[in-house]
Structure formats: structure tokens, C-alpha cells
Amino acid sequence: MTANSRFRRTFRKIYRKEEPALKSAPVPAGIIAEFNPFHRGHAALIQAARESGATHVAVVMSGDFVQRGAPALLSKWSRTEMALRCGADAVFELPLPWAMAGAERFALGGVFLLAQLGCRRICFGSECGDVKALQETASLLLSPAFSAQLKQELSRGTGFASAREAAVHSLAGPQAAALLQTPNNTLAIEYLKAAQLLSMELEPFTITRFGADHHDSTPRAGFASATALREWIQKGEGWEPFVPSEAAEIIKREIALGACPADPARMERALLFRLRSMTLAEFASLPDISEGLENRLFAASRKACTLDEWFSLVKTKRYSMARLRRILFSALLGLTASDAQGLPPYLRLLGLRDSGVLFPRQAKETGKIPVLSHSSDLLHLDKRGRIMVELEGKGSDLHALFLPRPVPCGLNLSHGMVRVRS
Amino acid sequence: MTANSRFRRTFRKIYRKEEPALKSAPVPAGIIAEFNPFHRGHAALIQAARESGATHVAVVMSGDFVQRGAPALLSKWSRTEMALRCGADAVFELPLPWAMAGAERFALGGVFLLAQLGCRRICFGSECGDVKALQETASLLLSPAFSAQLKQELSRGTGFASAREAAVHSLAGPQAAALLQTPNNTLAIEYLKAAQLLSMELEPFTITRFGADHHDSTPRAGFASATALREWIQKGEGWEPFVPSEAAEIIKREIALGACPADPARMERALLFRLRSMTLAEFASLPDISEGLENRLFAASRKACTLDEWFSLVKTKRYSMARLRRILFSALLGLTASDAQGLPPYLRLLGLRDSGVLFPRQAKETGKIPVLSHSSDLLHLDKRGRIMVELEGKGSDLHALFLPRPVPCGLNLSHGMVRVRS
Numbered sequence: 001m002t003a004n005s006r007f008r009r010t011f012r013k014i015y016r017k018e019e020p021a022l023k024s025a026p027v028p029a030g031i032i033a034e035f036n037p038f039h040r041g042h043a044a045l046i047q048a049a050r051e052s053g054a055t056h057v058a059v060v061m062s063g064d065f066v067q068r069g070a071p072a073l074l075s076k077w078s079r080t081e082m083a084l085r086c087g088a089d090a091v092f093e094l095p096l097p098w099a100m101a102g103a104e105r106f107a108l109g110g111v112f113l114l115a116q117l118g119c120r121r122i123c124f125g126s127e128c129g130d131v132k133a134l135q136e137t138a139s140l141l142l143s144p145a146f147s148a149q150l151k152q153e154l155s156r157g158t159g160f161a162s163a164r165e166a167a168v169h170s171l172a173g174p175q176a177a178a179l180l181q182t183p184n185n186t187l188a189i190e191y192l193k194a195a196q197l198l199s200m201e202l203e204p205f206t207i208t209r210f211g212a213d214h215h216d217s218t219p220r221a222g223f224a225s226a227t228a229l230r231e232w233i234q235k236g237e238g239w240e241p242f243v244p245s246e247a248a249e250i251i252k253r254e255i256a257l258g259a260c261p262a263d264p265a266r267m268e269r270a271l272l273f274r275l276r277s278m279t280l281a282e283f284a285s286l287p288d289i290s291e292g293l294e295n296r297l298f299a300a301s302r303k304a305c306t307l308d309e310w311f312s313l314v315k316t317k318r319y320s321m322a323r324l325r326r327i328l329f330s331a332l333l334g335l336t337a338s339d340a341q342g343l344p345p346y347l348r349l350l351g352l353r354d355s356g357v358l359f360p361r362q363a364k365e366t367g368k369i370p371v372l373s374h375s376s377d378l379l380h381l382d383k384r385g386r387i388m389v390e391l392e393g394k395g396s397d398l399h400a401l402f403l404p405r406p407v408p409c410g411l412n413l414s415h416g417m418v419r420v421r422s
Numbered sequence: 423m424t425a426n427s428r429f430r431r432t433f434r435k436i437y438r439k440e441e442p443a444l445k446s447a448p449v450p451a452g453i454i455a456e457f458n459p460f461h462r463g464h465a466a467l468i469q470a471a472r473e474s475g476a477t478h479v480a481v482v483m484s485g486d487f488v489q490r491g492a493p494a495l496l497s498k499w500s501r502t503e504m505a506l507r508c509g510a511d512a513v514f515e516l517p518l519p520w521a522m523a524g525a526e527r528f529a530l531g532g533v534f535l536l537a538q539l540g541c542r543r544i545c546f547g548s549e550c551g552d553v554k555a556l557q558e559t560a561s562l563l564l565s566p567a568f569s570a571q572l573k574q575e576l577s578r579g580t581g582f583a584s585a586r587e588a589a590v591h592s593l594a595g596p597q598a599a600a601l602l603q604t605p606n607n608t609l610a611i612e613y614l615k616a617a618q619l620l621s622m623e624l625e626p627f628t629i630t631r632f633g634a635d636h637h638d639s640t641p642r643a644g645f646a647s648a649t650a651l652r653e654w655i656q657k658g659e660g661w662e663p664f665v666p667s668e669a670a671e672i673i674k675r676e677i678a679l680g681a682c683p684a685d686p687a688r689m690e691r692a693l694l695f696r697l698r699s700m701t702l703a704e705f706a707s708l709p710d711i712s713e714g715l716e717n718r719l720f721a722a723s724r725k726a727c728t729l730d731e732w733f734s735l736v737k738t739k740r741y742s743m744a745r746l747r748r749i750l751f752s753a754l755l756g757l758t759a760s761d762a763q764g765l766p767p768y769l770r771l772l773g774l775r776d777s778g779v780l781f782p783r784q785a786k787e788t789g790k791i792p793v794l795s796h797s798s799d800l801l802h803l804d805k806r807g808r809i810m811v812e813l814e815g816k817g818s819d820l821h822a823l824f825l826p827r828p829v830p831c832g833l834n835l836s837h838g839m840v841r842v843r844s
Contacts, residue, residue: 269823270692276819276831277756302819302831334699397698397724401691409698409724 028358029054029205030119032094032110032191034062034226036072037233038082038247041125041209041223046087048207049123057123058359059083059091060113061350062099063392064399065333067106069325071262071402073230077415078254080351084420085246090356091418092117093348095388096333096395097340100326102288105340107190108197112343115200116369118362122191122202127182129208134185137168137176138192145171159318184209233261258405266402267332268307274332275301275310286330287340288323297327333395345385348372348392351418375413389413450780451476451627452541454516454532454613456484456648458494459655460504460669463547463631463645468509470629471545479545480781481505481513482535483772484521485814486821487755489528491747493684493824495652499837500676502773506842507668512778513840514539515770517810518755518817519762522748524710527762529612530619534765537622538791540784544613544624549604551630556607559590559598560614567593581740606631655683680827688824689754690729696754697723697732708752709762710745719749755817767807770794770814773840797835811835 029049035042049057061083063076072079080091098109114122126134140146141164149171153163161180169177179185188206195202224232224242232239233251240248254260264271278301283294293314300313307328314324330336346369349360363371370380378389389412396412451471457464471479483505485498494501502513520531536544548556562568563586571593575585583602591599601607610628617624646654646664654661655673662670676682686693700723705716718736726732729750736746752758768791771782785793792802800811811834818834 267691267695269689269828270695272828273689273692273754273820273823274695276823277816305822305828305830332695394699398695400727401695401698406691406694406727408727 026055026358027053027121028056028058028117028119028362029121029123030058030060030114030117030202031088031123032060032107032114033083034066034072034099035059035079035083036062036066036226037074037229037243037251038079038086039224039226039229039243042083043086043244044223045123045125045207049121049205050087052121052123052205054121054123054205056089056355056358057087058114058117058119058356059088060094060110060117061091063093063096064395065096065100065329067100067103067326068322069100069327069329070264071329071399073233073262074251074254074260075396075399075411076350077411077418078250078259080418081420082247082250084351084353084356084418085250086244088353088356090117090352090359091350092359093350093392095344095346095348096392097287097335097388098344100329100335101340102323102326103187103190104193107187108194109344111191111194111200111202112198113347115195115198115202116347116363116367117359118366120201120203121205122195123205123207124184124188124191125209126184126188126206127209128179128185129206131204131206133176133179134188134206135192135204137172137179138189138196140168140172140176141189141193142196157318159320161320162317230261234263259403259407261404262399262402263404264307264402266404270401271307271328271332272304272310275304275328278331283331285336285338286327287335287337288327288330289337291318293319293327333391333398335391339387339391344369345388346370346372346381349417351420353420354422373417378413448477448780449475449543450478450480450539450541450784451543451545452480452482452536452539452624453510453545454482454529454536455505456488456494456521457481457501457505458484458488458648459496459651459665459673460501460508461646461648461651461665463647464505465508465666466645467545467547467629471543471627472509474543474545474627476543476545476627478511478777478780479509480536480539480541480778481510482516482532482539483513485515485518486817487518487522487751489522489525489748490744491522491749491751492686493751493821495655495684496673496676496682497818497821497833498772499833499840500672500681502840503842504669504672506773506775506778506840507672508666510775510778512539512774512781513772514781515772515814517766517768517770518814519709519757519810520766522751522757523762524745524748525609525612526615529609530616531766533613533616533622533624534620535769537617537620537624538769538785538789539781540788542623542625543627544617545627545629546606546610546613547631548606548610548628549631550601550607551628553626553628555598555601556610556628557614557626559594559601560611560618562590562594562598563611563615564618579740581742583742652683656685681825681829683826684821684824685826686729686824688826692823693729693750693754694726694732697726697750700753705753707758707760708749709757709759710749710752711759713740715741715749755813755820757813761809761813766791767810768792768794768803771839773842775842776844795839800835 031045046057061079064072066072083091092113094109094113098105146167149167150163153166165177165180168180192204229239229242243251251260280294280298283297296314300310304310304313311324347363349371360371360373370377393412397409400407453467468479483501486494488494498515505513514535516531516535520527568589571589572585575588587599587602590602614626651661651664665673673682702716702720705719722732722735726735733746769785771793782793782795792799815834819831822829
């Protein structure tokens with residue numbers, strides 16, 4: 001029996017099984033996340049979502065590359081397993097062009113997929129914990145008045161983030177502008193903007209991020225940031241107390257297998273090789289290129305002898321480090337601006353608990369895009385869908401080269417959906 | 423004053439200078455070499471060439487990548503300097519598609535360039551030291567009788583080298599066949615074949631390789647093979663006694679600069695990245711692909727997690743390791759079968775002693791291809807020549823990534839010709 005046919009059988013069994021009876025109508029909620037890696041803050045968000053009345057929690061998760069422009073520390077399969085063991089009911093993949101995009105496009109892809117899944121609620125952390133304030137700012141950012149003000153601020157030559165903050169400041173005062181200074185508020189506002197833009201009815205629910213800040217290197221009240229955790233996992237110590245034990249077991253297993261941590265340093269020469277091999281036209285076709293940035297990237301690629309040098313040659317206050325890192329990794333993966341247009345063309349199921357079956361079922365009933373749960377589903381994809389699957393496969397094959405012990409190609413299709421018994 | 427204009431001036435000065443008067447007509451001789459690295463055996467060949475009556479010695483040398491399918495241990499500029507300090511009068515570049523080709527095409531490119539330079543004699547080492555025997559075998563290999571016999575031997579499914587040896591054995595007996603069992607004889611025969619094919623009048627001169635064999639790891643009579651020397655330089659010890667002191671100084675200087683030794687291991691992940699990124703069609707377009715080898719290469723590239731694994735997956739007795747290594751490095755460099763057609767389109771001067779000016783002068787007078795001695799010469803190249811120069815530049819930019827301390831791109835054009843005072 002092949003992995004695929006085994007998988008198909010399991011999947012049919014799940015579909016046939018009746019869901020546990022609920023006292024009232026289900027309240028399906030969704031989270032957009034990276035779980036890079038999964039930590040106690042993530043577990044707290046899932047728990048709070050349930051306490052607030054969510055009966056089912058779906059996650060739309062980045063695959064093998066993440067929004068900060070880097071390979072995920074562990075494969076998407078092990079991160080899916082962590083999420084399921086720590087309380088999520090189902091995990092779906094946010095395809096590469098949205099996973100490795102700026103906050104706006106990242107949120108747009110994620111919110112669209114949550115809505116396709118039939119989620120009625122979106123749950124997220126935020127520094128302010130104030131849904132109303134976040135909603136107001138989201139509406140403001142979508143108003144014509146804001147567009148006009150932003151244009152004016154941008155003409156002064158500052159970077160996009162500062163210009164946006166200044167525009168909000170002049171239209172809605174310092175408190176609203178202050179919201180945009182922290183990463184979780186910013187992402188939350190993008191989720192709410194995306195829901196408005198797509199006319200999706202998604203009730204927002206937020207918890208205040210407590211303990212550590214997003215990039216904070218010192219843990220507080222038992223919580224550490226993902227940034228700090230990644231550093232400690234690279235160093236090989238100190239991370240365990242800040243990760244739920246179920247997730248810690250998986251991380252330890254993956255480290256023992258040589259499948260964690262993915263490290264960009266292992267691919268420094270490969271990245272330099274790719275940069276040195278690229279033509280100016282290829283730089284121009286990357287996502288997120290504007291204002292002749294391709295010339296700067298091309299020139300830096302011909303001078304730089306290390307990646308640090310490359311970053312210091314291209315960096316100005318106009319471009320954030322995350323954006324430059326995303327451009328670098330897009331170059332490696334062969335991701336182009338045309339891949340990143342529109343909305344995700346399918347919902348790929350990465351993993352499921354029995355209770356999570358609600359989501360693919362709802363998506364098949366009411367969603368507008370195909371749900372991929374096994375390889376044979378690929379046959380029914382249109383051309384754009386097939387290109388996206390190939391891109392995702394290439395991403396997975398290259399992610400393997402960042403690991404201590406690379407694995408063969410093809411895992412993206414050969415790896416079965418992750419199943420966790422409820 | 424830019425490097426280029428400085429170079430142009432020096433060059434004009436050299437051209438204006440009168441050559442030292444010779445007692446009789448010059449006897450210009452040529453050597454085809456890699457000098458990877460330059461050792462006492464190479465110095466002995468140059469000396470023997472002079473003792474046999476050569477008044478001027480030109481070298482046609484591989485650039486940054488060599489025939490065994492690897493980056494040269496040191497850049498072509500420092501290898502040029504070694505050759506000039508150890509007795510050569512002028513060094514010209516064998517362009518990449520011939521430098522990284524099988525013995526037949528390597529010899530064809532080299533002999534063609536020597537003839538363009540006006541060389542009347544070709545000097546080489548051989549295990550047998552018997553010009554007549556080598557000439558006879560070369561003629562045999564060009565005969566219709568040999569072609570027919572070879573076809574028959576190949577149909578038995580053995581590799582090319584064994585089939586060729588068997589064909590020679592059945593036509594000319596065991597002694598002639600035995601000549602083809604050693605690498606220097608084989609290369610010598612290819613030189614002689616190339617001269618016959620191109621109807622070039624090149625008088626052959628050979629010295630018997632004494633001391634170490636080509637691949638021998640134990641030095642004999644003060645000589646060590648290039649293979650052994652490369653290993654010792656990688657290890658950082660033991661190589662110095664086997665290299666003329668002028669060349670040893672240069673090697674030590676380059677090691678101190680982090681410009682030696684180039685090491686494929688530094689680029690293992692980059693090579694795997696390139697292999698994993700390639701389509702089947704891209705594999706099919708590489709040089710030296712036949713009999714559906716592209717399918718084997720593609721499949722191996724999707725499975726292999728190390729380069730050793732890749733080689734063990736693709737290797738059969740049909741394909742030599744050197745050929746597979748050349749294919750691998752062609753893939754890295756983006757070298758295709760179409761680049762490797764025909765004959766080299768130009769003569770690029772890498773370095774010169776005053777006495778060596780005879781060669782570019784002769785080439786300009788009687789040769790059929792342009793001589794490149796500074797960047798402005800590129801303006802007069804045809805399309806194929808410009809493509810070749812770009813390819814060479816890319817090769818040089820990627821060679822830098824194999825070094826302990828990479829250097830910026832562009833060295834291929836920005837580095838001035840090497841000048842050594844006589």
C-alpha cells in the first residue's frame with residue numbers, strides 16, 4: 001500500500017465518521033500563524049479562543065518559508081503536528097507567495113482562506129487588546145482621506161511604515177498612530193482591513209499579548225518571544241521551558257533527526273551563488289520591487305562577498321530588513337511578482353484532528369476554491385493551481401538544504417497529511 | 423588613471439620595445455596546460471623545450487575551471503604569474519567550454535590556439551616519451567577502419583575509453599592499445615590528432631614523465647603529481663618542496679590572502695541547490711549529455727542529500743567521474759552544449775614577459791581570431807565572442823565563491839594582464 005493510498009483510506013474514514021454531537025451550533029474560529037516555533041503564547045491564544053466560545057479552531061499556517069524572509073525553523077509537517085497536539089483542530093497551508101509577503105498581502109491571503117473554511121471568528125494577539133481601536137484604524141486605512149494623506153507623506157521620501165504612521169497621526173491623533181508601532185497590532189489591523197476589503201464576515205477576537213514582546217529577548221511571566229526561542233534553539237539550550245511539552249517533544253525529535261533547526265548560514269554561499277547568477281531583468285521580476293530597487297540589488301550582488309555585506313549594501317531607511325530578506329529568499333526560490341497576484345487558488349490541508357473535519361467539509365460545501373487533501377486532488381487543479389503546487393514543492397525541496405541533514409526532494413507531495421487522534 | 427588605461431599604456435610600451443636580437447630565426451613553441459598548481463614537472467617541461475631549441479614558449483592555460491571538473495586551486499591570474507616566473511614567455515586563456523571538456527575537445531581548443539599564436543612546435547609530457555608511437559596511434563584514431571571498429575566495440579555497452587582501447591588493440595596490437603592506458607599519452611595523442619584534423623603544422627616534442635605518475639600520491643625523485651600537491655595544499659602542509667620557489671612564494675601569498683585553495687566542499691549546498699532547481703530540459707541542454715543521461719541526472723538530483731550521494735546515484739561504468747564532475751560544474755556555471763561548439767573565438771592574453779610579445783604580434787599578423795589584451799578589445803568582438811567573454815566572467819565570479827575569502831564580481835575584466843620583467 002503506497003503512502004498515498006494509505007492516506008486516502010484514512011481520509012475517507014475520517015469523513016465518514018460522525019462528529020461528536022455539539023450542544024448547539026458550531027462556532028468555527030480561525031487563527032493565522034507561523035508557529036516558528038509553537039510556544040506557550042500560541043497555546044494561550046488557542047485556549048482563549050475556546051474559552052470565548054469557539055467550538056473548532058482552524059489554523060492557516062505559513063509553509064516552509066516565513067514572513068520575515070527565512071526558512072521556517074522546522075518543516076511545515078512538524079509545525080502542523082505541534083499545532084494539532086497543542087489544541088488546533090485543523091491546519092491549512094498559506095501558500096508561499098502570501099506566506100513570504102509583507103503584512104498586507106500575508107493578511108489578505110490568510111483571511112481569505114479562513115473565510116473559505118467557513119470560519120465565523122478570527123482570533124489573534126495584539127499589544128493593545130482593544131478590538132474597537134483596531135477596527136477603527138483598519139477602517140481609517142481603507143478611507144480615501146488616508147490614501148491622500150499617505151501620498152503626501154510618502155513624497156517626503158520616508159519609508160512606507162513611517163509615512164503610514166504619520167498619515168494616521170494627522171488624521172486620527174497620536175493614540176491611533178501609536179497602534180501601528182507594534183508588530184501584532186499592525187498585523188491585526190491588516191487582518192481587519194482584509195476582512196473589510198473581501199467583505200468577509202469574520203468577528204474579531206483578540207487577546208492582549210502578555211509577557212514578552214514579539215522581538216523581546218528576555219522572557220517575562222513564563223513567556224518568551226518566537227525570536228528569542230529561535231535563537232536559543234540555534235544555540236541548543238534554554239528554549240524548553242517556554243514551549244508546551246507536546247511541542248517540545250516534537251522539537252527534540254526533529255533535532256535528533258537533523259531536521260531542525262533550519263539555518264540560513266548553511267546556505268550563505270548558495271544564496272551568494274544565486275545572486276551572482278541573476279540578470280538585472282531577473283531582479284526586476286521579483287516580488288516587492290519598486291523605484292528601481294533592482295539596480296541596487298544587482299549592483300550589491302556583484303560586490304558582496306558575504307550576506308551581511310549584501311544587506312549593508314542594499315539597506316536604506318526606505319526598505320525594511322524583512323522586505324529585503326523576503327526579496328533575497330524569493331530570488332533563491334524563483335518566486336516572481338506574477339506568482340504573488342490575486343488570492344490563494346486552493347486550500348491545502350496539512351493536518352487534522354477528528355474534530356477538525358468540520359473545516360474541509362464546510363470548505364467543500366460553501367468555499368469557492370478546491371480543498372487539497374491528497375495528491376489525486378492535484379489532478380483537478382487549474383493551471384495556476386498547478387504552478388502554485390510546483391512552487392510549493394520547490395520551496396520544500398530547497399528548505400531541506402537549510403537543515404543540518406538535508407532530506408530528498410518530493411516531501412511536499414509524498415508526506416501524508418498529519419493525523420492526531422482527539 | 424584607471425586600471426584599464428594604465429594597462430593600455432604599459433601594453434603600448436611593450437609593443438614599441440624591440441625584442442632582444444636573436445642569433446637566428448625564432449622557434450616559437452607552445453604548451454597546453456592547467457598548472458593546477460604549477461610544479462617542478464612543469465618547470466622541467468619548459469626547460470626541456472628550451473634545450474630542444476625553442477626560443478619562445480607560449481602557454482595556453484585553462485582559466486578558473488579545469489578539465490577534471492573542478493574550480494582551479496588558485497585564480498587564473500596567480501597561475502599565470504607562476505608560469506611566467508617559472509619560464510613561460512606568454513600565457514593565453516583556453517576558454518571555459520574547451521577547458522572544462524573531455525580530452526578530445528580540450529586538445530582541439532588548445533592546439534587551435536597554439537597554431538593561431540604562430541607556434542611551430544608543441545611540447546608535452548607523456549608516459550612513453552615516444553613521439554613516433556604517439557603519432558601512429560593518433561593517425562590510427564583518425565582512420566575509417568578505427569571508426570568502424572569503435573562502433574562495434576561500443577555496441578557491446580562498455581564505456582568509451584575501454585571501447586577505444588579494445589578497437590586499437592584489435593587494429594594495431596597490444597603495445598598501441600597500452601599507450602591509451604595512461605592519461606598523459608592519451609592527451610598527447612589528442613594533441614596530435616587535433617593538429618592533423620586542423621591541418622596545423624606543429625612539430626611534436628615530448629619529454630618522458632619521470633618521477634611521479636599523474637595521479638600518484640607518493641612523490642618520486644623530487645617530483646610530486648598535481649593531484650598529490652592539491653591534497654597537500656588543502657591540508658596545508660608538505661607541498662612546498664615540490665614546487666619551484668618562485669611559484670611557492672605566490673601560493674603562500676594567495677593562501678595568506680584567503681584566495682587559495684578553492685574547495686568544492688565550500689559550495690556543496692550551492693551545488694545541491696542548483697541541481698534541485700534544474701528542470702529536465704535544463705539537464706538535457708548541458709554539454710556531454712547523451713543516451714538519456716539527463717533523466718538519470720535529474721532523478722539523482724531529486725534524491726541526493728550530499729554530492730557524494732549524487733555521484734554514487736549517477737555513476738555507471740559508462741560515464742567517467744571526470745565527465746560527471748564536468749557536467750555538474752557546467753550545470754553550476756550555466757554552460758550549455760551550444761556554448762561548446764566549434765573552436766575558440768578569440769585569444770585572450772593573461773600575462774606576458776617582454777620576450778613573450780612575439781606571440782600576440784604573430785597572432786595579430788597571421789592568426790584568424792582577435793587577440794584580447796585589454797577590455798576595449800571586447801568592443802570589436804562578434805556576438806559569439808561577447809557571449810564567451812560573459813560566460814568567462816560568470817565563471818570567474820563563481821570561482822570566487824569556492825575560495826576561503828570570496829572576492830567581488832568583475833575580476834575577469836578588471837584584473838590587468840600579468841606583467842613579469844624578463
